[in-house]
Amino acid sequence: AMLWRTSPAATELEQVALDWLRQMLGLPGPLFGVINDTASAGTLYALAAAREALSDLQIRQHGMSGRPEVPRLRYYASQEAHSAVDKAGIVLGVGLEGLRKIPVDEAYRMDVAALEQAIKEDLAAGWRPFAVVATVGTTSTTSVDPVPAIADLCERYGLWLHIDASYAGSAALLPEYRHILAGCERADSFIVNPHKWLFTPLDCSVFFTRKPDIVKATFSLVLEILRTDEEAPNLMDYGISLGRRFRALKLWMIMRYFGQEGLQARLREHIRLGQLLAHWIDEAPDFERLAPTPFSTVCFRAHPRGLDDEAQLTTLNERLLQRINSAGHYFLSHTRLRGRYSLRAAIGNLRTTEETIRGLWQELQEGLRVELARLS
Numbered sequence: 001a002m003l004w005r006t007s008p009a010a011t012e013l014e015q016v017a018l019d020w021l022r023q024m025l026g027l028p029g030p031l032f033g034v035i036n037d038t039a040s041a042g043t044l045y046a047l048a049a050a051r052e053a054l055s056d057l058q059i060r061q062h063g064m065s066g067r068p069e070v071p072r073l074r075y076y077a078s079q080e081a082h083s084a085v086d087k088a089g090i091v092l093g094v095g096l097e098g099l100r101k102i103p104v105d106e107a108y109r110m111d112v113a114a115l116e117q118a119i120k121e122d123l124a125a126g127w128r129p130f131a132v133v134a135t136v137g138t139t140s141t142t143s144v145d146p147v148p149a150i151a152d153l154c155e156r157y158g159l160w161l162h163i164d165a166s167y168a169g170s171a172a173l174l175p176e177y178r179h180i181l182a183g184c185e186r187a188d189s190f191i192v193n194p195h196k197w198l199f200t201p202l203d204c205s206v207f208f209t210r211k212p213d214i215v216k217a218t219f220s221l222v223l224e225i226l227r228t229d230e231e232a233p234n235l236m237d238y239g240i241s242l243g244r245r246f247r248a249l250k251l252w253m254i255m256r257y258f259g260q261e262g263l264q265a266r267l268r269e270h271i272r273l274g275q276l277l278a279h280w281i282d283e284a285p286d287f288e289r290l291a292p293t294p295f296s297t298v299c300f301r302a303h304p305r306g307l308d309d310e311a312q313l314t315t316l317n318e319r320l321l322q323r324i325n326s327a328g329h330y331f332l333s334h335t336r337l338r339g340r341y342s343l344r345a346a347i348g349n350l351r352t353t354e355e356t357i358r359g360l361w362q363e364l365q366e367g368l369r370v371e372l373a374r375l376s
């Protein structure tokens with residue numbers, strides 16, 4: 001699947017499967033979609049397109065260095081955004097300093113007043129703001145940035161709005177969770193990863209854009225041997241790869257096999273299990289939750305009564321994590337939240353059941369008893 005002509009089925013099925021996905025997510029059409037290997041690639045493409053949208057600068061043609069007429073470029077994301085957002089700045093020549101990290105509120109969502117303040121300061125200091133990345137489902141705590149208010153600012157200041165919904169976007173398949181995508185219909189580009197939480201094997205990240213012409217203007221460069229006269233899109237024009245895997249096939253297969261209701265039932269169950277674990281943690285005197293649980297990922301730690309030394313709590317929880325993971329029945333991850341070491345249980349596998357979560361909770365409680373004894 002390089003051009004439409006080299007495998008029409010691959011290109012056509014990608015359009016069909018992504019339009020089904022768009023409908024399931026409740027996003028208004030028409031919306032152009034293309035599948036990349038990862039969200040990291042898609043984020044880079046989104047920000048490359050945002051840079052291309054600064055049409056007066058003609059960076060695609062002339063580059064950025066050695067041009068005194070090109071101001072320093074700035075884009076914005078919250079402190080909780082994924083490192084893919086930083087990496088895009090590295091590759092695009094905007095630099096890590098070109099990304100300004102915006103503080104978050106008590107629930108780890110981007111502080112929109114701080115965003116506007118930052119944009120104003122940067123304008124006054126001679127930067128050229130060009131994009132904002134808002135996250136729907138941040139990596140650590142799965143928080144949802146206030147997209148409608150961010151979209152307002154993007155419109156006011158003429159900035160490209162990119163939405164990173166890699167993990168949590170899938171939850172919008174549920175009518176009761178559709179609100180998490182409020183404002184996303186105004187975004188210039190949007191990413192959701194079926195390989196995160198839609199049961200599709202790795203290497204399936206969906207990139208939607210309302211501005212396919214700009215994305216194409218960013219990447220299209222057609223060698224004579226690739227020149228064809230079809231009306232159909234050539235997906236090589238929307239990124240850097242020519243040859244592409246037939247990624248739509250597995251996504252189409254997943255949608256066909258489970259059906260919309262089947263996918264919804266599984267997502268709903270994962271969220272129920274996440275909430276159940278969160279509830280047990282809240283009820284337990286020796287554990288505490290360290291962040292809200294909007295979906296099925298729970299951030300928590302052991303915090304036994306009377307043990308309030310942060311260094312000791314970190315050691316205790318590090319050991320607990322190691323104990324659980326080396327036992328091999330479960331695999332927990334960790335993060336740091338306002339300096340506190342936090343365990344993370346991310347529930348999203350097709351085979352995870354309530355029994356799995358009960359077993360995990362049991363192991364956590366037993367593990368805590370053993371590790372507490374070691375500590376004292």
Ligand SMILES: *Cc1c(COP(=O)(O)O)cnc(C)c1O
Nearest residue numbers: 038039040082084137139166167
């Ligand atoms: C996982 C994740 C990414 C990176 O996804 P890849 O497809 O592995 O590159 C980016 N952003 C968020 C919010 C994520 O959860």
